[in-house]
Amino acid sequence: GQQVMQIPQYQHVQEGEDFTTYCNSSTTLSNIQWYKQRPGGHPVFLIQLVKSGEVKKQKRLTFQFGEAKKNSSLHITATQTTDVGTYFCAGNDYKLSFGAGTTVTVRA
Amino acid sequence: DSGVTQTPKHLITATGQRVTLRCSPRSGDLSVYWYQQSLDQGLQFLIQYYNGEERAKGNILERFSAQQFPDLHSELNLSSLELGDSALYFCASSGGYNEQFFGPGTRLTVL
Numbered sequence: 399g400q401q402v403m404q405i406p407q408y409q410h411v412q413e414g415e416d417f418t419t420y421c422n423s424s425t426t427l428s429n430i431q432w433y434k435q436r437p438g439g440h441p442v443f444l445i446q447l448v449k450s451g452e453v454k455k456q457k458r459l460t461f462q463f464g465e466a467k468k469n470s471s472l473h474i475t476a477t478q479t480t481d482v483g484t485y486f487c488a489g490n491d492y493k494l495s496f497g498a499g500t501t502v503t504v505r506a
Numbered sequence: 507d508s509g510v511t512q513t514p515k516h517l518i519t520a521t522g523q524r525v526t527l528r529c530s531p532r533s534g535d536l537s538v539y540w541y542q543q544s545l546d547q548g549l550q551f552l553i554q555y556y557n558g559e560e561r562a563k564g565n566i567l568e569r570f571s572a573q574q575f576p577d578l579h580s581e582l583n584l585s586s587l588e589l590g591d592s593a594l595y596f597c598a599s600s601g602g603y604n605e606q607f608f609g610p611g612t613r614l615t616v617l
Contacts, residue, residue, distance in 0.1 A: 404548075431605065440508070440596060441549065443605035486549065493562040494539075494606065498548035 402489045404497030411477045412505050419500040421470045421487035429490045430463055430470045435499070436483040444485075479504050509533065510609035512597050518615045524585040527612045531578055531599030537561070538580040539606060540572055543594040555580055587616045 401424040411417050421430065429448045433441040445454055447463035447470060454461045458481075460473045470487055484499040509532035519525055531538050540552040542565075551564035555574035566572075569587075574580045584591060592615050598606040 433608075440608040440610055441598075441606075442508075443607070446604060493551065493554065493564070495551065496541075496549040 402487060402495045402497040404487055404500060406500055407498060409500055409502045410505065411481075411502060413477055413479065415477055416473065416475045417477060417502070418471055418473045419485055419487075421472075421489070421497050423468045423489040423495075425489075425491055426467050427489045427491055428467075430467075431488045431490065431494065432461060432470075432472055433486045433488060433496075434483050435486065439483075441486060474502075477502075477504055479506060508607040508609060510597060510599050510607050512595075512609035512612050514612060515610065516613050516615075518617065519587060520617055521587055521589060523587050523616075524583065525587065525614065527582040527584070527595050527597075527614075529580045529582070529597030529599075529609060531580070531597075532601075532607055535599035535601050535607070536578065537600045538574055538578070539598040539600070540566075540580070540582050541596040541598065543596060543611075544592075549596070552582070584614070589616050592616045 403422045431446045432444040435441045445461050451465045452463040458475045462471045484501045486499045487497045488494045511530045513528045536557045539554045541549045552566040553572050554562040558574050569585050572582045594611045596611045598608045600606045
């Protein structure tokens with residue numbers, strides 16, 4: 399069955415630095431979604447990527463879908479304390495499969 | 507507020523017991539999903555219902571069952587509970603194959 403792997407599991411970032419989290423699927427995806435879960439909260443939808451090679455930006459967040467539609471990345475520039483949380487990718491073929499998430503902590 | 511409600515917020519019970527978690531989706535959403543999130547674990551998909559019918563099944567144990575009622579609310583039944591069933595259980599709803607809206611979750615503690 400479909401498996402979605404996400405790395406790194408933990409990311410400790412100095413405030414102001416950039417970082418990237420990566421997502422890889424064992425199968426070709428129809429689309430990929432990204433969610434953010436703040437500590438103590440529930441996952442909140444960030445974005446969906448559908449097209450091969452698609453790149454979307456939300457302020458300091460840049461999302462990319464690979465050409466083969468099997469991988470994706472989330473790049474955050476100039477990290478802020480509000481970026482703290484766990485970022486999940488979720489690959490969609492006939493059902494949504496979540497990666498294990500990247501938990502981000504920020505050093506002020 | 508996502509518009510998805512879950513009750514109860516917290517549940518403490520003993521091993522061997524049976525509990526029911528309830529979820530009301532966003533108004534108009536036909537799909538309901540159930541997820542389990544254990545400590546330091548990702549989201550494990552359990553099951554999806556669409557307009558009352560089971561649509562997809564994930565890593566759901568035989569001791570667990572779910573249903574979606576005509577008013578579209580859903581219940582997840584967990585029986586013969588074990589210590590390892592302690593987790594956060596999320597319900598999510600969607601109007602199609604797009605974004606899922608998650609409820610606040612039910613934290614289950616099995617003692």
